[in-house]
Amino acid sequence: MKLQVLVSSVNQEIMTLADRMHLQTDAIIVNQTDHFGYEEYMHNGRRIQCYEFQEKGVGLSRNNALLRAEGDIVLFSDEDIVYDTGYERRILDAFAAHPEADLLLFNMRVGASRATYHTEAFHRVHIWNAGRYPTYSFAVRREKLHASHITFSLLFGGGARYSNGEDSLFLKDCLKYGLVVYAVPIEIGEECERESTWFQGYNDKFFIDRGVLYHFLYGGLAYLMSVRFLLVHGKVMCTKIPMKNALALMKKGIKSVEGL
Structure with a gap:
């Protein structure tokens, strides 16, 4: 199996982003900025494809990456994620241990104010307990997504009309179309704290x-x-x-x- 990371970023220096994120796998970076462009380079022997689009919306960014993905397993990510050494093996081993799984949700270290979940024990995810997982925890079998015609909402998330929730809607669609989803007590990296792109207070x-x-x-x-x-x-x-x-x-x- 091949793992590919799909990174959504905004106004980033794409030629250094793979190093800053400690990427150790092939990756697609979709950078939303003020111009269109494409760059490709090798980082630690892995292929980093960088697309730049003059557009807004995290759902659109993730869909653009997903349309171009080739990995058997795709891991969604953001510019502020830094991966642990060995994350590739942890993810692939988890899928090998659970061949029935279509989507696995991994742990990520985050600041206390951002923490919405932490998986302590392996368990199946259902619609009633699927509303707290961020997109950067999602690793999914790419062909299963395409076969089910599942994409991210363009109405929700940073840069879209409505603030957030594209992750919950995506998981809901996965469950609706019968994908098998598990949360696993395996940590793969950390989120670096930054100012939210959408949260302006409880207004x-x-x-x-x-x-x-x-x-x-x-x-x-x-x-x-x-x-x-x-x-x-x-x-x-x-x-x-x-x-x-x-x-x-x-x-x-x-x-x-x-x-x-």
């Missing part, structure tokens, strides 16, 4: 966008899931906007896309 847009996301994730259960979300996270998120108002904003987001 009106945050809650409206969350309502829109919940419509696409949960359908008729979106309102109930919004209540649950605020009950769990309200103490942190509702210091400036009262919980009642936050729920009204999420409901506004849900209603804005009803029928879609």
Whole structure:
């Protein structure tokens, strides 16, 4: 099996990015910037293909990389990820140990404020526990994705209309089309802290966008899931906007896309 890393970046120096990320495998870098271009180079004996596009949106970036991918296993990534030595072998060994798996979710070291998950024990992922995994944890069998016609949403994520959630929607589609997904207690690298490209605080847009996301994730259960979300996270998120108002904003987001 061949592993290929698919990197989404914005305004990066592509000729040094492989070294900064400690890439040890073939990779495709899609860099969104102010011009179009293509560069290719070898890094530690591995092929690094760099595409530069004058466009915005992380979903579009990931889809552009996926369309050009050739690896049996593709690992989605971002410019602020630094990989551990030996990550390739850890990932390929995990797929070899679980041949029934189509997608594996790996651990990554992150700052406390960014931590949404940490897998302690191997387990299967279902729709009800799939909403907390970031895209950089996803390693997936490429042909299985193509056979299922699964791509990333262009509506959600950095640079898109709605703030975030493209990772949750992607996982939902994988599960909907029958892909077998597991979370594994294997660490492959770390995320370097940086300023978020989309998060501007728990403001009106945050809650409206969350309502829109919940419509696409949960359908008729979106309102109930919004209540649950605020009950769990309200103490942190509702210091400036009262919980009642936050729920009204999420409901506004849900209603804005009803029928879609």
